[in-house]
Amino acid sequence: MSTATTTPAAAKPRLKTSAMIASIAGEGQRTKPAPFGHALVELAKARPEIVGLTADLAKYTDLHIFAQANPDRFYQMGMAEQLLMGAASGLAHEGFMPFVTTYAVFASRRAYDFVHQTIAEENRNVKIACALPGLTSGYGPSHQAAEDLALMRAMPNMVVIDPCDAHEIEQAVPAMAAHQGPVYMRLLRGNVPLVLDEYDYKFELGKAKLLRDGADVLVISSGIMTMRALEVAKALEADKVDVAVLHVPTIKPLDTETILAEAGRSGRMVVVAENHTVIGGLGEAVAGTLLRAGVVPSAFRQIGLPDEFLKAGALPTLHDLYGISTDAMVTSIKGWL
Amino acid sequence: MDTSQLGHNVPLTERAYRIRRNAVLMGEVQGQGYIGQALDIADVLAVSYFHAMRYRPEDPHWEGRDRFLLSNGHYAIALYAALIEAGIVPAEELETYGSDDSRLPMSGMAAYTPGMEMSGGSLGLGLSIAVGIALGLKRKASDNRVYTLFSDGELDEGSVWEAIMSAAHYKLDNLIGIVDVNNQQADGPSTQVMAFEPLVDKLEAFGWFVQRVDGNDMDAVVAAFDAARDHPEPKPRMIVCDTKMGKGVPFLEAREKNHFIRVDAHEWTLALDALDAGRTA
Numbered sequence: 001m002s003t004a005t006t007t008p009a010a011a012k013p014r015l016k017t018s019a020m021i022a023s024i025a026g027e028g029q030r031t032k033p034a035p036f037g038h039a040l041v042e043l044a045k046a047r048p049e050i051v052g053l054t055a056d057l058a059k060y061t062d063l064h065i066f067a068q069a070n071p072d073r074f075y076q077m078g079m080a081e082q083l084l085m086g087a088a089s090g091l092a093h094e095g096f097m098p099f100v101t102t103y104a105v106f107a108s109r110r111a112y113d114f115v116h117q118t119i120a121e122e123n124r125n126v127k128i129a130c131a132l133p134g135l136t137s138g139y140g141p142s143h144q145a146a147e148d149l150a151l152m153r154a155m156p157n158m159v160v161i162d163p164c165d166a167h168e169i170e171q172a173v174p175a176m177a178a179h180q181g182p183v184y185m186r187l188l189r190g191n192v193p194l195v196l197d198e199y200d201y202k203f204e205l206g207k208a209k210l211l212r213d214g215a216d217v218l219v220i221s222s223g224i225m226t227m228r229a230l231e232v233a234k235a236l237e238a239d240k241v242d243v244a245v246l247h248v249p250t251i252k253p254l255d256t257e258t259i260l261a262e263a264g265r266s267g268r269m270v271v272v273a274e275n276h277t278v279i280g281g282l283g284e285a286v287a288g289t290l291l292r293a294g295v296v297p298s299a300f301r302q303i304g305l306p307d308e309f310l311k312a313g314a315l316p317t318l319h320d321l322y323g324i325s326t327d328a329m330v331t332s333i334k335g336w337l
Numbered sequence: 338m339d340t341s342q343l344g345h346n347v348p349l350t351e352r353a354y355r356i357r358r359n360a361v362l363m364g365e366v367q368g369q370g371y372i373g374q375a376l377d378i379a380d381v382l383a384v385s386y387f388h389a390m391r392y393r394p395e396d397p398h399w400e401g402r403d404r405f406l407l408s409n410g411h412y413a414i415a416l417y418a419a420l421i422e423a424g425i426v427p428a429e430e431l432e433t434y435g436s437d438d439s440r441l442p443m444s445g446m447a448a449y450t451p452g453m454e455m456s457g458g459s460l461g462l463g464l465s466i467a468v469g470i471a472l473g474l475k476r477k478a479s480d481n482r483v484y485t486l487f488s489d490g491e492l493d494e495g496s497v498w499e500a501i502m503s504a505a506h507y508k509l510d511n512l513i514g515i516v517d518v519n520n521q522q523a524d525g526p527s528t529q530v531m532a533f534e535p536l537v538d539k540l541e542a543f544g545w546f547v548q549r550v551d552g553n554d555m556d557a558v559v560a561a562f563d564a565a566r567d568h569p570e571p572k573p574r575m576i577v578c579d580t581k582m583g584k585g586v587p588f589l590e591a592r593e594k595n596h597f598i599r600v601d602a603h604e605w606t607l608a609l610d611a612l613d614a615g616r617t618a
Contacts, residue, residue: 051476075472078506083465083499090469093404093454094477098469114496117459118466122447 015314017138023191024136024224024315031191032166036129037065039173040099044070047177051091053077054101055084061101061131062189081111088126089118097125097177104130104145104186108152119182120157126183127176133162133186133223134275135305135322140312146305150280152184153252159205160251161185162223162275162282166192168249171203179205186223195227201247208255210262214244217333218268218297220259222248222282225273225303231326232333241337244268251282256289263290263297270297271333275324278304301336303329349555350617352422353383357585357612359418363434363441365605370435370443372608373589373598375415377519377580378486380553382419385484385515389562394424397451401481404470406455408463408487409517413445416453425452461494463487464514468500471509471573479511482566486515490522492533498543504573505544513565514545514575517552519582523596536577545575552578586611 025031044050044066056079058064067074075091077084081102088098100107107115107130119126130148137143152160159179163169169188176183199211211226212233219229226247233243246262248255263270263286270290272283283302290296305322319325323332360375386392390403407416417434420426426441433439440450444458455466467485474481491497504512518536520527528534540547546568550557558578565574583589583598586608592598600608 075507077503078499080496080499080503082461082496083468083503086462086465086496086500087469087472087503089455090466090471091473091476093466093470094473096473096476113459114462114465117456118462121456 015317017312017314024188025191025193030194032194033191034062034065034189035166035169035192036173036187036189037062039170040066041069043174043177044073047097049095049097050099050177051075051096052099052101053084053088053091055079055081055106057102057131060103060189061129061187063099063101066099081106082114085111085114086118089122089124092119092124092126097127099127099129101129101131101187103143104133104148105143107184108145108148112151116155120155123157123181125180127185128183129185129187131187131189135310135318135324136188136224136275136315138313138315138318141309144310146277146310147280148186149251149274149276149282153285154280157182158252159183161205161249162251163188163203163249164223164226164247165195167194167196167201168203172249175203175205188224193224193227195230203249206250206253206255208246208248208250208258211245211247212243214242216242216268216337217271218244218246218262218265219271219273220246220248220263220282220286221273222251223275225275225324228324228326228329229273232329235326235330236333239334241334248282251285254285254289256293259286259289260293260295264295267298269299269301269336271301271303271336273303273324273329276304277307278302279307299336301332303332347387349383349387349559352387353379353555354612354616355422356382356415356418358609359421359431360414361586361605361608361612362431363414363417364600366432367435367443368602369600370414371411371597372414372600373521373582373595374412374517374519375418376584376586376589377553377582378412378415378517379418379585380555380558381486381515381517381578381580382415384555384558384562386419386423388559389566390484391481392423392425397425403481404454404483405452406463406467406470406483406485407445407453407457408455408485408491409460410445410457411443412486412488413441413443413457416445417441417450420450420452423452426450460488460491461496464497464500464504467512467514468503468507468509471504471512472507474511482511482513484513484515486517488522489516489518489520489527489533490530492516492527492536493531501540501543501545508571509573510568510571512573514573516575516577517580518577519580521582521594521596526594540575540577544572546570546572547575547577549577549579552580553584585615
């Protein structure tokens with residue numbers, strides 16, 4: 001099909017799928033390098049029980065920074081995620097605190113039963129930090145963990161965290177360690193956007209925080225979608241739309257008290273934004289919370305990934321396509337008002 | 338305390354008899370159970386708990402204990418029988434086996450039972466956990482060992498081979514695997530469900546120190562455990578135990594082989610009688 005390769009002159013420039021290690025930061029955005037790796041190195045100085053394990057993805061999860069600083073506390077388990085989780089359980093059994101890294105797809109999908117049985121069921125003190133959460137890879141479904149939050153929050157004992165930026169990841173690492181029991185954290189690696197330091201923000205496990213108030217729309221979001229929501233709020237100021245942003249970095253246990261208090265304020269549309277399939281993630285968790293409490297906002301909308309296998313391509317293209325880019329969110333919210 | 342000397346005046350064959358007897362009594366309570374497996378592995382458990390392992394019955398979490406992982410959680414009836422004989426679980430709990438609120442559920446779980454180090458049941462987990470425990474013991478400069486019992490059917494699980502590869506990579510000479518080759522899994526004879534032979538050659542090629550013994554020959558099992566402990570090479574150790582389902586109860590040994598051996602209500606007493614008849618002590 002010769003026509004398929006012809007680009008019409010009027011079409012937008014065709015973006016290329018970025019390398020897996022590329023940053024998700026936008027052009028010109030402030031970033032910080034490898035916040036997880038550096039925070040873990042710092043924490044490990046005070047906590048000798050911390051060890052690091054990975055399944056052939058140290059460099060792609062920033063765990064290599066920990067490995068370089070603590071070669072004798074690092075275990076390379078090879079490309080074997082079931083072994084990775086089982087061995088972490090065993091080390092925790094012996095009193096160590098394993099920080100385990102891989103990609104979100106492999107921890108949540110390939111190794112699910114091992115996480116479930118050897119870590120969660122035995123309530124082992126294992127911290128699982130996973131890169132490429134949600135739609136942060138253009139490689140197609142093999143690397144797109146669109147359902148990781150749904151899978152992990154369905155697991156008893158598991159705490160689930162979806163941090164927004166470098167600032168939050170730095171604070172989440174010691175908070176994970178302070179919690180006794182298994183934790184799953186979505187990891188941003190490489191040059192990670194820096195946003196929340198401008199908001200006098202402090203991560204607290206299990207707490208949602210109102211980052212900005214607004215009278216017309218309440219966006220409830222986690223992870224990188226909070227970064228987007230803050231941009232959306234600024235963009236909609238020009239249209240005289242007043243947007244509040246409630247950041248919910250702990251998906252489980254959910255801060256239902258704060259969510260109900262904010263969603264219960266009358267006259268605001270509630271929009272839940274998540275970098276995750278609309279099935280089983282933050283959106284449905286919030287919806288269930290509101291329904292069970294009898295709190296019915298003037299409108300309830302979800303921004304999230306569709307229930308389909310996502311395409312391969314450049315991330316900005318895909319985020320536009322699936323409605324989770326800032327521009328797409330602005331368009332959606334204006335259309336709903 | 339070196340508990341390998343505990344009750345040293347009781348012969349291992351008598352220990353094995355009592356383990357089998359405990360298992361049959363539990364099977365009678367429940368009217369069912371993996372009694373075929375319990376009977377085949379009783380000799381290995383007798384050697385584990387009354388010859389090889391260090392532990393304190395009154396303190397199941399004693400740091401200086403050797404760890405025993407039951408990967409094949411459905412063998413819980415056998416391990417409970419051994420834990421009762423070892424004094425880790427009180428004998429009076431035997432009659433609660435598989436009942437509501439019992440500490441002895443049908444499938445072994447860590448949170449339920451003293452001396453149960455892992456939650457099995459989902460097959461193929463044990464060796465991976467053992468790798469982590471063995472690494473952890475080495476980190477602590479502990480000279481304790483981790484013994485892991487698993488079944489030949491579990492060899493079908495890819496994760497088992499992930500663990501086998503990594504144990505050799507990390508030279509885990511404190512890890513002793515015990516595979517029960519009774520050649521029976523859910524859908525039929527293990528060798529027919531998925532060919533795993535030549536098992537010794539495979540394991541040796543993966544870098545393990547491997548012995549294959551008749552798992553119902555007490556002297557052979559003792560010698561294998563001793564050699565696994567004393568072997569000088571920095572390799573993980575595997576003891577491949579060929580066992581006979583229903584061992585010690587001739588009418589169950591002769592019964593058509595199944596993963597789950599059928600035992601009629603009146604036969605539990607007959608099984609106890611058969612064990613008594615074969616008692617050598």
